[in-house]
Amino acid sequence: MALRRLCAAVVAALLAGLITVAASAPVQAEVQHPRQEWLRKSTAGLFLHWGMFTAPKHLDCAEWERDVTGGGWTPDYWIDEARKLGASYVVLATFHSRLGYARPWPSKIPGSCATQRDLLGELTKAGKAKGVKVILYMTDDPQWHSEQGVQMLDSAAYSAYKGEQVDLTTREGFGKYSYDLFFEVMKNYHDLAGFWIDNDNEYWERNKLYEQIRQLQPTWLLSNNNEDTPIMDTVSNEQKTGMFPSYDYPAATFTPMPRLSEACYKLPNTGDWWYDGGNHAVDTRLNTGRYITNAGSSIKSLMAETPMVNGKMPAQQEAYNNFMSTWVPPIQESIQGVEGAGYLYGGMQPGFWNDGAHGVITINPSTGKQYVHVVTKPRADFVRLRDNGYRVTGVKDLRTGERMRFSQSAGHLTIQGITKWDEYDTVFAVETAGQQGFYTGVKASATSSEDGFPASNLTDGSYETYWDANAAQPVSISLDLGRRKQAAFLAINQRESSPTHARVSFGRPEDSSRIKDYQLTASDDGRDWWHVRTGALPSARGTQFIDIGSQQARFLKLTVLNTWGGPQAPVYFKELKIDEIRVGHSSPRGTQGNALEAEDASRSGSARSEFCAACSGTRQVTGLGGGERNAVTYHDVSVATAGTYSLQLDLTSAAASSVSVSVNGGAPVSVAVPADRADVPDPTSVAVPLNAGRNTVKLFGTGKPLGLDRISVGGLPPANYTPKTTLTVTPHGVQWVAPGQQAVKITARLRLDADDQIDNVSLAPVLPAGWTLTGAPATRASMRLAGLLEGTWTATSPAGQDVGSVSIPVTASFQLLSSGRKVSGTVPVRTRPADRVFVREAEDSANSFGSTGLTSCGSCSGGEKVRNIGGSPDASVTFPNVTVPVAGAYKMFIQFTVNGPRSYFVSVNGGAPVEVKLNGVGNNTPYVAELPVTLNAGANTIKFGNDNAGAPDLDQIAIA
Incomplete structure (x- = not known):
């Protein structure tokens, strides 16, 4: 034993020397190192x-x-x-x-x-x-250590x-x-x-x-x-x-x-x-x-x-x-020794493509060869994706070796005539002659920058340096081309330092810090600015593009109005960071493909073909407005089998309007078209019935003038597909109310997060039998990416009886290509127990959560709890408006989960914190502890935290 202690002492001395050496150098991330x-x-x-x-x-x-x-x-x-x-x-x-x-x-x-x-x-x-x-x-x-009952x-x-x-x-x-x-x-x-x-x-x-x-x-x-x-x-x-x-x-x-x-x-x-x-x-x-x-x-x-x-x-x-x-093995070259494309290694744009297609791009950094991975195949026989300026010289199916037809136009690559789809990943090897169409020497400045992350990083050609907006919103970035030049689009690589999918991970709220709503202006002198485009970017990874037609200007100013992340995720809220912004002046062009170009169709009335730099084939048909007399008619829209299809119309519109489609002389079907630009097409889709073989399709505007670039035919979305939305309903958590008739104020907000158009949108609570509602449904004729719909209502329970146990769904209903869809949130309402004067869930939206977060807990009251309490002063949960009828001594019942010994420090009305030592086995087993508290008549504030160590998870408090 003495020898062992001596050896341990020698080892400790050697380690102490290592610690001294290691401590002399600050720890920095070795982002790239030969060992990696x-x-x-x-x-x-x-x-x-x-x-x-x-x-x-x-x-x-x-x-x-x-x-x-x-x-x-x-x-x-x-x-x-x-x-x-x-x-x-x-x-x-x-x-x-x-x-x-x-x-x-x-x-x-x-x-x-x-x-x-x-x-x-x-x-x-x-x-x-x-x-x-x-x-x-x-x-x-x-x-x-003793989970199984044995140490x-x-x-x-x-x-x-x-x-x-x-x-x-x-x-x-x-x-x-x-x-x-x-x-x-x-x-x-x-x-x-x-x-x-x-x-x-x-x-x-x-x-x-x-x-x-x-x-x-x-x-x-x-x-x-x-x-x-x-x-x-x-x-x-x-x-x-x-x-x-x-x-x-x-x-x-x-x-x-x-x-x-x-x-x-x-x-x-x-x-x-x-x-x-x-x-x-x-x-x-x-x-x-x-x-x-x-x-x-x-x-x-x-x-x-x-x-x-x-x-x-x-x-x-x-x-x-x-x-x-x-x-x-057949696709090994496309997944081993490669990098993700659309990021700092170059390459085309990954993500959602045409007709429901989704996939990624890989790139071999040494050869420049790119691989298009179609993981979800489109509802059509082609794939159309953003080419990011790469001039494509050849495409083949990597699994079969088949050479594929392709075309390039309007900044997109279209791979055509695809009949052999792999069930899980169809891979196309794409040869290119390099990237073209971007300006060099662009200088950037911004209205706000975090120290050490200046706007000059935006155009320095390095994706490892970035600009930090310093939590400012709105914030503007100005790009100086040096002299008056033509600009066609911006290519933006935002920092991939936040998720794109809003979720809760390990009890921590996460959300995207990427650009949502933006405004783009232009100037010749940096003083007088004209409006170019207003819109929204998707919360998506990889390069994102803002098309602006053909602008002659020296300066472009991108004003970021807000980002996708909300205040519920403080780590990501307003934390905009951008690696690079590039200004494009032109895109590669090649043989035209299977898209049905408007300029090749029959025209009537004032419909006419015009140049359009941002359009497929650089042409569009304008003058579509005022009804059926000004129309474009396609006489050969062919499909193999009869059925209902999605017809995508790439339209330009300077003002809000609508478009109508008549198939084979049938009654027209109309759909709203939002205002955008008259020289930049944006897709609008409509469900149409088509016969097997050839069909005649007639399109015309019924409101303000429209332009048509192209159409394409694909299948309808699956019945189980609902565009991604965020529906926020407050109050959140079970609402524990007093006996007797009660009124509950409900607020809901629907945000469309997907690049789809939805129509006939309605948002309202659905009440249990006997309840009454004050307030009308919130409605919108149509919504697109980042669109919002909000409403507030008061739900009142039947007179003369307790609420009991009910749930009030708040439902958003809408149509996607004429097919109904719904998303819902719920407000559960319960009558509190007779021996309690106050009950509230820890996850209730009335509380303040600091840096803690909500997480699911099937065995907890309401199915949720608050996690990550403790370890720092802001990792706390505060219950405001804890209301009791008279001042005096009360019992507070704390419902919690814990695995092993941990403590809360509980403060009432700003008083000295009281330690509550707790113990238990299993983070999914709720326990109840009792704490005496002295409360004021009316509203009180109770805070749960632990500045120095982790605390138990919190489920609910009740006052008796």
Whole structure:
């Protein structure tokens, strides 16, 4: 024992020296480093959660190891399964808080399960032989130490080893224990590729663990879960869901290139991260889509599978791996050794394309070849996407080798005559002759800039420098072309530092900090400005474009009126950052394609063909207005089978108007057309019946004059497709009301977040029987991207009776291509218990949340709770207007969830905080604590927080 303490003292002295050296240099993110190169060239990794609690659970370490070996575990099986997936690395998560803190190596440091067999060494050796790296997962979290009713951390053994008392069930004690394990692993496993670390432990940070890893193993990678920690090589974004399309994982990530980032997600549709005894299904469509869209955003897919005790994958996961082993190789050149296109590496625009198509672009930085990945195929036989100035010279189907017809016009590439669609990803290899049509030497200035992030960064040609708007809105950016020149469009790359999909992740509200509404003006002298265009940009990744026709000006001024993020997500609210803005003067042109050009159709009345720089074929037909006498007629709009189709009309309109379409002499169908520009087309779609074969389609304006660029025919959206909207309904959370008749004020706001047009929009509450409503439905004839509809109503319950338990839906109904759609929110109302004078949910919109966030909780009151309370003064929840009838002493009942010992500090009416110590097992099990409080008559304010440490999650308070 004395010798062990002496050795520990020597090690401590050596580490202290390392700490001194490491502390002398400030920590900065090494965004690019030679040790990262192998991961940059990778597409994917295999994440393996496997340990003592892998089903069937083991509570004895030796028994678990015996069953692992007896079952035939072999490291080559895991390495081979990784290779089937096109994975370059394996992350082994066995020292995991929910898997018994097992260590798959013969550790000399006591404290938790350690195997006699060197499973980690065998895996590392097998991976090295087959070119697959191995990374070791390390947890920071001791809170699950007795989840199974048995203590899995041996404090006594570790204390004896250290010669001091250490409680491994505390964060400090566990930090000390796991800190030692890092050094043991670094000493014994030189062929490891690094550590994957599930968040940070304060002991590690205080003792400069990561800096020492950098010195002792400079080639190893460090990855951190859900945090962009500067010293880490990789930011891992865990289990993002709820996007549209559901596979578009990058929509929920927040890390700009060239920072390495990972998408960490489960392949099985259901179940735990580890094998729970079930053969859970794997959604091939979802997971191939994730795989491709991540590659198209330079994000590595870390796919979690659930090996059984003997290491074998459940049958459906193994079947998916076998499928990938044949599906990936034909397109390997398009997903390995490439980068996401549309960002700092150049390339065309990813995202939503024509007729419901969605996909990404990858680019080979060394050859310049681009790959168009059509993950969701269009409802037509062509794909049309923004070319970003690249002149295309050839297109082929990568899987079949077929040469494809294509055309370029109006800034778009159209790949035509596609009949062979891959079920999951049709890939087109695109050869180009480079990028053209952009000005160089443009100078930028702005009305506001954060120190160190000036407007000059917008046009410096580097995507790694950026302009920060310093939280100003509105804010203006002026672009000086040097002299009067022609300008046709702006290409904008916003900082990819926020998600595009508004969601809640780990209880933290997230939202897009990208441009929503904008105004563009122009000037010759920088003093007198004329209006060019007003509109909205989608909350989308990659290059975004503002078309302006043909403007002759020296100066262009982009005024950002607001951004997509709301105040509920303070980290992203008003946090506009832009990497680059480029001014385009022209676009590549090539052979015209299958679009039905207006100038090629028959014209009548005052309809005439005119030049239009922004139009397909550089022509449009104008003079469409005043009724049927001024029309464009197509005599050969052909489809293979009869049915109802989506007819897209690319129209120009200087004023709000409407367009009518008559098919085969039938009654015209009309649709609204919003005001925009007379020289920049924008799509409007209408549902029309078409016969098999040739059809005659006649179009005319019924209001202000319109111009028509082109039409195209596609299928209708699926019945299950509803354009993305944000419906905000207040009050949020269960409303606990007094006995007797009650009136509830309801406010709702509908925002259209998709680039669709919806018509006949109506927004109103739907009341339970016997209730009455004050206020009419809010309506709009039509809405487009970023359009808003708001309403306020008062719902009153029946006289002479209690509310009981009811829910009041607030429904937005609208039409999409003449087909009905609905989205709803709900206001639940309950009569509070007779022995309570006040009840309110923690998630109620009446409260203030600081930097905390809401999260779902099925067992909680109202199905939600507030998470991330504590750790800083602003991580608190404040209940205003806690109303009681008379001043005096009351009992406050606090409903909460917690795993392990934590505390609230509760302040009433600004008084001294009172500590409330709480304990429990499981973050989904609500408990109730009682606290005596003294309250004033009428309104009171009660605050829950903990400035220095994490507090329990909060479900509800009640006053008796």
